[in-house]
Amino acid sequence: MRKETLLSLILFVSVWILITSFHLINPLFLPSPWKVIVAFFQLFSIGRIEADILKTLYRMILGFGLGAIIGIPIGLAMGRSEKVYHSLEFFVDFFRSVPVTALFPLFLVIFGIGDVAKFSIVAWSTCLIVLINTMYGVKNSKKTRTMVANTMGANDFEVFTKVVFFEAVPHIVAGLRTALSMALIVVVVTEMFMGTELGIGQRIFNASITYRIPEMYSVIIVSGLLGFLLNKFFVLIETRLVHWGGK
Amino acid sequence: MAHIILKNLFKSYGDTTNAKAERLEVLYDINLNIEKGEFVTFFGPNACGKTTLLYIIAGFIPFDKGEVKLDGKPPDKTRKGFIFQNYSDSLFPWSRNIDNICFPLELNGIPKRQRYEIASKFVDKLGLKLPLNVFPYQLSGGQQQLLAIARALIYDPEVLLMDEPFGSLDYQIRLSMQMVLLDIWRKTEKTILFVSHEIDEAIFLADRMVIFSDKPSTILEILEINLPRPRNHEIIESQEFFALKTKALRIFKRAITK
Numbered sequence: 001m002r003k004e005t006l007l008s009l010i011l012f013v014s015v016w017i018l019i020t021s022f023h024l025i026n027p028l029f030l031p032s033p034w035k036v037i038v039a040f041f042q043l044f045s046i047g048r049i050e051a052d053i054l055k056t057l058y059r060m061i062l063g064f065g066l067g068a069i070i071g072i073p074i075g076l077a078m079g080r081s082e083k084v085y086h087s088l089e090f091f092v093d094f095f096r097s098v099p100v101t102a103l104f105p106l107f108l109v110i111f112g113i114g115d116v117a118k119f120s121i122v123a124w125s126t127c128l129i130v131l132i133n134t135m136y137g138v139k140n141s142k143k144t145r146t147m148v149a150n151t152m153g154a155n156d157f158e159v160f161t162k163v164v165f166f167e168a169v170p171h172i173v174a175g176l177r178t179a180l181s182m183a184l185i186v187v188v189v190t191e192m193f194m195g196t197e198l199g200i201g202q203r204i205f206n207a208s209i210t211y212r213i214p215e216m217y218s219v220i221i222v223s224g225l226l227g228f229l230l231n232k233f234f235v236l237i238e239t240r241l242v243h244w245g246g247k
Numbered sequence: 248m249a250h251i252i253l254k255n256l257f258k259s260y261g262d263t264t265n266a267k268a269e270r271l272e273v274l275y276d277i278n279l280n281i282e283k284g285e286f287v288t289f290f291g292p293n294a295c296g297k298t299t300l301l302y303i304i305a306g307f308i309p310f311d312k313g314e315v316k317l318d319g320k321p322p323d324k325t326r327k328g329f330i331f332q333n334y335s336d337s338l339f340p341w342s343r344n345i346d347n348i349c350f351p352l353e354l355n356g357i358p359k360r361q362r363y364e365i366a367s368k369f370v371d372k373l374g375l376k377l378p379l380n381v382f383p384y385q386l387s388g389g390q391q392q393l394l395a396i397a398r399a400l401i402y403d404p405e406v407l408l409m410d411e412p413f414g415s416l417d418y419q420i421r422l423s424m425q426m427v428l429l430d431i432w433r434k435t436e437k438t439i440l441f442v443s444h445e446i447d448e449a450i451f452l453a454d455r456m457v458i459f460s461d462k463p464s465t466i467l468e469i470l471e472i473n474l475p476r477p478r479n480h481e482i483i484e485s486q487e488f489f490a491l492k493t494k495a496l497r498i499f500k501r502a503i504t505k
Contacts, residue, residue, distance in 0.1 A: 144336045147307055151329045152351040152402060162350075166341045244340035244384060 031214045039214035040221060047215075049222060055198040056226070059115060060187040063122025064180060070123070071130035072172060078131070079138025079168065080160060096128045100186055104194060118190040125186050126179040133175025137168030170245040173238050180234055184227045200226070248319065249280035250438055251304065251406065256313035258299055259463075272463035273299050277313070279457065279466060281440070286432060288449040289442045290495070291459030291467075292503050297442045300464075301408050304440065305329050317405060328399025328437075330409040334391040338383040344394055345379040351402035369401050373431050389420040393427065400431070406438040414444065421445075422480055425452060429478065446499070447483055450474075450491050458495060460502045468498045 013033055019025055020032040043049040077084045078092075100121060107124075111117035141164045149159045191201025200223050207216035238245075256277040261270030273296040281287055289297040302308045303315060306322035317325040331337045339347050345366055346353075352362035370377055375393055383391055392412055399407060412428075413421045425448060432439055443449040449456050456470040472491060474482055482488050 142336045144331050144333060145339065147305075148329060148331075148337050149350075149354075150307070151305060151327050151399075151404075152354055153326065154354050158354060162353075163339065166339065169341070244382060 028211070028213060031217065035214040036217045036221070039212075040218035043215070043218055043222065049203065049219070052198050052200050052203050053222065053226065055196075056184075056187055056191065056200045059119045059190075059199070060122055060183045063119035063187065064126050064183045066119065066123035067126025067128075067179065067183075068130050068176060071127035071175075072134050074127075075131040075134025075172075075175075076138055076165070076168070079135040080164070085135070092128065092131065096132065100125045101189060104190070108194060113195050118187060118194060118196070121190055122183045122186050125182050129179040129182060130172065130175045133178070134168060134172045137171025137175075138164055140171070141167035170242045173242050173245075177231070177234050177238065180230055181227060184223070184230065188223060250283040250285075250318060251279075251281040251440075252314065252316040253277050253279040253300075253304075254314040254316075256300075256303070256315060257311045258296070258303060258308075259311055274303075274310070275463035275465045277464075277466060279469070281438060283438055284436050286439045286441070286452055286454045288453040288456045289440065289459065290444075290446065290449040290456055290499070291464065292461045292499075293444070295459050295461050295502075296464035297459055298410050301329075301410050301440060301442055304406075305408050325406075326402065326404040328396075328402075328404040328407040330392070330395055330399055330407065330412045332411040332414040334388065334395050334412075334415075335384070337395055338391060338398075340382060340384050343380055343382055344377060344386070347383060347394055348379070348398045348401055350398060355402065366397075366401060370397055373397060373400075373434060375427075387420075388416050389424055392416070392424065396428070396431065400435055400437065404437070406440065409439065409441045411442050411444060413448070421448070426479065428452070429476075433477070446492060446495060450488065450495065451478065451480070451483060456495065458498050458502065467502055470495060470498075 016030075016033050020027060020030060074088070078088055079085070103121065103124070107117045107121050111120055145163050145167065146159050149163050154162065187199075188201035188204070190196075191199035192205040196202050200219060203219045204216055204223070207213070207219060256274055257272075258274040259270040259272045277300065289300065291297055299308070303310050304317070304322055305327050306325075315322050317327075339350065342350070345363060348366045348370065349357075349362040352365060357365070367379065370379065375397060377386070377390060377394055377397070383394060386394065396407075396412075413424050416424060428439075429452065441449075441452060443452075450470075450472055453470075453472045456472055458467045458470065459465070460467050470491065474485075474487060474491075
């Protein structure tokens with residue numbers, strides 16, 4: 001960790017301590033760091049937060065994977081073929097303009113209140129993000145590389161599988177990274193408003209309506225850490241897999 | 248019959264669906280015969296259509312009128328190597344250098360072990376010192392362009408088309424690349440068409456130097472470069488070189504003040 005990072009962290013916590021010790025903000029809304037830390041450890045010791053984390057991760061990864069599996073091929077096809085592009089462009093543009101939260105009732109009606117509705121919504125938003133990135137990755141592939149392959153006698157299929165696809169890979173992976181953050185947001189929101197027994201979103205929501213504020217803060221921190229670690233993990237894989245990105 | 252024949256070649260750009268739209272005349276009545284194994288350089292004002300001509304010979308773009316034949320065949324039916332100025336946009340950064348060189352062999356369905364063997368022998372034959380197990384972006388600019396040249400030549404094309412291949416390299420590297428290219432040319436005996444914006448380069452490399460006018464581009468003059476081979480850069484200081492350069496410059500001035 002860099003010195004600056006550590007210093008800013010210390011400063012942040014110090015301001016927090018100052019605010020709470022002088023009661024500058026109602027302690028009901030902003031408990032002291034100590035209370036939050038205690039609540040944080042209680043989540044793991046007696047709060048059984050692991051089950052919630054696992055459930056959230058399960059929904060998220062299932063939805064994310066499903067969205068990617070659907071989004072990548074459609075994006076490739078749209079980037080590749082003008083016909084496919086013009087057939088689907090309007091729908092893609094329209095549905096990505098619809099806030100995903102506005103679709104909750106629709107998904108509830110179709111899939112009920114269980115897990116299916118939750119990971120379907122995650123899949124939906126993942127799919128759109130990945131699809132668009134994939135499509136632009138294909139569309140922005142370098143003409144020169146295609147020309148090179150053509151002079152060497154590559155047919156259209158070979159140009160696509162051996163050149164254009166690889167050019168799209170950095171874009172696809174960047175789309176997946178954006179979608180991963182979005183997936184966590186969406187899954188937490190579904191857990192707050194679509195009713196469930198387990199899940200981080202449900203824990204935050206329940207803590208807030210029952211005024212267990214330190215617990216609420218600590219679950220928020222858990223969700224933040226989760227997103228942070230997922231992103232770090234993804235970047236680690238990305239730099240290994242897409243070693244040529246930006247070069 | 249000549250190896251490459253360009254006859255009454257015309258090319259314009261514009262909206263083909265709209266007959267009334269004004270078209271931009273790029274090439275105007277180009278006639279040129281090139282013999283097998285010749286080194287021909289194209290020289291002319293910026294954006295005059297030299298690259299367009301090279302693209303037509305490569306079969307990348309169609310032409311309006313005239314005839315283009317490589318060994319009696321239309322351009323899209325022959326094997327060509329094409330070298331772009333921008334080597335980093337033409338190499339495949341996801342593949343190791345060896346796989347870049349082997350790409351044409353891979354397209355021909357040659358198994359991996361065999362193509363690696365062919366490639367390393369070929370690189371040795373050309374006398375190139377290229378690390379084959381790293382990625383293109385780990386090489387210097389000059390090395391990357393050599394990699395592209397090796398890739399273009401490995402499947403034995405009939406002609407090597409080079410569009411300002413050394414244009415983005417610094418001067419010192421450029422000179423050494425010219426020497427390496429002449430050496431490769433001597434070893435492979437390929438026909439080379441080379442677009443250059445640099446007059447010394449265009450004379451130094453060539454058997455014949457084709458000087459183009461500004462758009463619509465015509466061939467103003469074809470200079471025979473009768474300098475002895477093998478050449479090195481000392482020749483640039485010779486009387487003969489100087490005389491050729493003066494002559495080329497006079498024609499070139501005519502091209503831009505027309």
